[in-house]
Amino acid sequence: MKFVLPRRASALATLASGVACAAVGLWLMRHYPVQPVAATALWVAIAVASFFGWRSLPLLVPALVPVIGFAPWTGWITFEELDLLVLAVAAGGYLAIASTAPPRKPVAWRYRTLRWRAAVRVLMAVFALSAFIAVWRGFDQAGGMDFGFWQGFQEPMNSLRAGKSFFLVLLLLPLWQKASDLRPSSVQRLSRAAWVLVLITTSLGALWERWVYTGLLDFSTDYRTTSLFWEMNVGGASLDGALALSLPFGMLWAMRERRPLRFVAALAVLLLAFYASLTTFSRGVYLAVPAGMAICAILWAVQRRDGPEASRQDAPASTAFPGAGRRVPLAWSVGVIAGTAVAAWVLFGAGGYRALLALSGSVAVLLAMPASRAAWPRGQMRALLVLATLPALLLALLGGLLIDLVPKGAYLIDGIVVLSGLGLAWLWRGGLTQPSQAFALAIVWMASLAGAGLVAAHWGSGRDVVAIAAVLGMLAAAWIATQWSPRVGADLRTASWRARGLVWTACLLACAVVAALGGGAYIGQRMSTGQQDFEGRLEHWRVSLGLLKSADEWLLGKGSGRFPASFANGGPFEERVGDYHLNPARSEVPASGLPGAEPFPHPTVTLTSGLHMMGNGEMFRLSQRVPAVAGEVAATVMLRTQFKTQLRVEVCEKFLLYPLRCVDREAAIEPKGGAWQPVQLKLGNAPADFGGPAWAPRRLVASVTQNWRGGVLEIASISIVDSVHGPVLQNGDFSDGLARWFFSSDRNHMPFHMKSLPAHVLFEQGLFGLALWTSLLVTVLMRLTFGAGRHHPLAPAVVGGLVGFVIVGLFDSLIDAPRIAFLFYALMALGLGLRASSRKVHRPGDPDSRLELETLQPELESAFEDAPEVRRAMAAAGVKLKGPVTPKRPRR
Structure with a gap:
């Protein structure tokens, strides 16, 4: 340097x-x-x-x-x-x-893959001006600038909180530009890695939450995953938006990856993300994720068709499932997935999750079958197909007699058969050359179906045996039909391992959906209330947009972050929610009359409860994470009030919104003339395993709230002690402001959010800002679909992510959470700058040509996945390649 x-x-x-x-x-x-x-x-x-x-x-x-x-x-x-x-x-x-x-000179303009044109820069600058006006108007609507670190959603600083994300993205863009000018290939490599990591961390957070708090297979409990997004403390769809933005990048990774281990890792990430999406129980996610991934796959197929490999004699991309080199026709892939889904529905009803696992093993054996490298008489092949059913029937009969005598016998039989099938497929992966090999694989495939039936029958104690036999017999008959003619079903076996891996992943997803629908009452309840919830959304939008009173509010908006306060002050009276406010320090003697009472020269907190119908999930809580609680638990709260209310103190196992086990106590509070009074509560004894085991701990959250409509409390201090650790709270007297204190409303969420992305932009930035926001979105979608950036390798994932995000945003605000807004604007800004660099023919010894090959290396490696001559040319030009270079064979 x-x-x-x-x-x-x-x-x-x-x-x-x-x-x-x-x-x-x-x-x-x-x-x-x-x-x-x-x-x-x-x-x-x-x-x-x-x-x-x-x-x-x-x-x-x-x-x-x-x-x-x-x-x-x-x-x-x-x-x-x-x-x-x-x-x-x-x-x-x-x-x-x-x-x-700089360590090197910037590449020529025609090679740069990240460049924002002048018109795009002007549009982004004007939108930035609109966002700045929204922040300024937010302060003005709140009564002026009043700086503070501990303000809530209804105070002035919420305007800065909600409006700063776009400016944070703008702060990074010059660095992106400079880095891209020096090494254009880093944009694709690092950006894809970043968004795949977003998907991984988000999904792992959801997996951990479900594992610790509900169990991985519990789809009936009224519990919606929040993962790592604390912004969902008052509801919202932050997790939904993060999954919608990042899932297409995981899919693009799987479709482009050629190395087996990394391809398996990509499939594992996709399955993990599908599970996280399923546990959101969000109808918007169920619509957005398939739409975004479908658009990503279509645009990627169009890129392959329009690229240099289009001259190869492959099947048209419009009729093929994307894979590596060879492709699976779309009809076959859909048929395999649909057959798996039908069988999964029947088997799950009889055999539960174990039957689905056995079925997935059978599908793996089917998709692992290698292609035939030799032809044999048609009559012989048909005879072998029919005879292969006999060992499977014999296995089903003998297994049915033995599964009750041998513990776990059904699982053992199925496991041996599936592993045998996969082992034979690997042994003969170069292709089948003898009829005996095809016969052996057919026997194993049929036997794996029988094994799945045994697992389902054993787990269900013989329930629905006829239905199980019928659906498995249907699968066997369908497979025989595809193999009856040499020309039928050949494409499935000649497909690449990547394409078959993607089909198997889709089959696993179908099994997961069946398990969620068949094994969880909550998801069915969510689907059944769709019409009612949509009507509630329409009414909420009507009331919320009715808060825009004047012409300037319609044109420029109320200001960023002003929706919660506007709805609380101008919305329906009975829907006003709770809030908190930090009062400055003052010195006064408590009027409680207690001997030795000292003044409170530190801040206090005013805690209000909502005017809506009150329930355990609707209370507005002021909370703090505590490390451990054991033994007998007690609390002391120094407070005063002008009205009667009901104080509640609790310590619960709680990830963010939904409490599991709690120790708690409520007490009626009388005004006592507005004097300070200490309230002592015995919360009870904490369970012996409170907080869960050390290897899977559950977060412990101490909270204070009011189980009273319209209650107002001023709290000077909170103390919670147990008989083992002593005091468990920090900053209980608020001497450090609201440090370590957090708030939540578990189930009453509508007053905090506009619940529509376009309506949210309209409310905060007016028609002017909405027009600019829409222009940016349309611009990035058009240029990555039909414009200069459509050939960039990241274009399909960027378009799929933005489309999925907007679909989720039809029913939720999303960008009122700063971190999700940052991700959205970062992806949008990336898409606005992506472009495919110029191409030209390589000339040996030409440094500019060598530079272009290095610049286009990721695109070339993806485009010519099965063309070793291209890799040899790049190696001859001095470009460093990751994989081996196949030497050129001499002509005979």
Whole structure:
């Protein structure tokens, strides 16, 4: 790294930007609520890492977004870890650009794969102006700028919280541009990795939550996954939006991956993401995810058709399922998936999840069968197909007699058969050359169906045996029909291993959907109330848009972050929700008359409850995460009130919204003339395993709330102690503001959200902002579908992600959560700049031609997956390749 002295105006401006980001970041770190010294050291380390790695780290920022939200532990919502991360990366990157010389010259303009045209820049600048006006109007609507670190959704700083995400993205764009100018291929590699990591971390968070709190296979409990998104403390669809944005990138990875182990990893990520999507129980996700993935697959197939490989004698992309080289016709793939779904529905009703697992093994044997490399008489082949059914029937009969005598005998038989089938398929993976090999595989396939039937019959104690035999017999007959003629069913066996892997993944997804529909009452309930919920949405939109009173509000909006306060003040009286407010410190003696009482020179908190119908899930809670609670638990709350209310203190096993086990107690509170009074509550004894085992702990959350409509409490201090650990709360007297305190409303969510993405933009930024937002969205979709960026390898995933996000956004606001808004605007900005670089014929010894081959390496490797001559040409040109280069065979 060569250091230089910045002299040009652009370098000085870049240096000033880096210094400003560093100053703001360090100032925020000085006020960080938890371990500020250690947090500041970590922030400086990230800034230093960005200084040396600015060509890659800015593009990877989206990957960290799901895992850097710590508001339930810190209490910060106006500023959060995303802001600190972006400031650290920007500070290091801008300082590096201004004070160091680039390691190489930027590539020529025609080779750059990330470039925002002048018209796009103008459109983004005008939208940024609209967003700035929305923030300013939000402050104005709230009564003016009133800076504070601990303000809630109805206070002025919520405008900054809700409106800053687009500006954080703009802060990173120059770094993206500079990194792309030096190495264009890094845009594809790092961006795809970042969004796949978004998918992985989001899905793993959902998997962990379900495993610890409900069980992986419990689809009946009224429990919707929130994963790592604390923004769902008052509802919303943050998890839905993250999955919709990132799932097409996982699918693109699977479709483009050629290395077997990584392809298996991609399929595992897709299955994990499908499970996370299923556990959202969101009808919007169930519509958005298939739509986004279908669009991604279609655009990818169009890219392959229009690319250089279109000249090869392959089946048309419109009639083929995308794979590697050879392809599975769409009709066959749909037939296999549909047959699996029908069989899964019958087997699950009789044999539960174990029957579905056995069925998936049978489908794996079917899809693993290798192609035939030799032809034999048609009559002989048909005779072998018919005879292959006899061993399967014999296995079913003998197994039916033995499964009750041998423990787990059905599972053992099925496992042996499936493993034998997969082993033979691997042994003969080069192709079948003898009729005996085809006969053996046919026997194993039929026997695997019999094994699945045995598992279902054993688990269901003989229930629905006729239905099981009928559906498995149907599958066997359908397969025999496809093999009856040499020309029928051949494409399935000649398909690439990647294509068959994708079909098997789709079959597993079909089994998962069947399990969720057949084994969970909650998802059925969600589907049955769709019409009622939609009518409720329409009424909510009508009331919410009715809050826009004047012409300037319709034109410019109410301001960012102003919906909760506007709905609370102007919406239906009976739908007003609870809130909290931090009061400044003051010195006064409590009027309780207790001897030795001291003044309260520290802040207090005003906690209000809503005016809606009150229930356990509808209470507005002020909460704090606690490490451990054991033994006898008691609480003391110093408070005062002007009205009668009902105080509730609880400690619960709770991930974010839904409590499991609790120790709690309620007490009626009398006003006592507005005097301060201590309220002591014995919550009871915590269960022996409270908090779960050490290897799968459940979060413990202590909360204070009011089980009273319209209650108002001013709280001076909260103390919760147990007989083992003593005090379990920190900052119980609010001397550090609301540090470590968080809030939630488990089930009453509508007053916090507009529940429509376009309507949300209209409410905050008016018709002017909605027109600009729509223009940006249409521009990115058009240029990646029909325009300059349609040939870029990332274009299908970007379009699929944005389309899926918008579909989810038809029924939820989404971008009122800053982290999700950042992900959306980051993907949109990436799509607005993507373009396919120019192509030309390689000339040996030409450095510009060599540079272009290096620039287009990812595209060429994907386009010519089965063309070793291209890899030899790239190696001859001096381009470093990841895989081996096949030597050219001499002509005979």
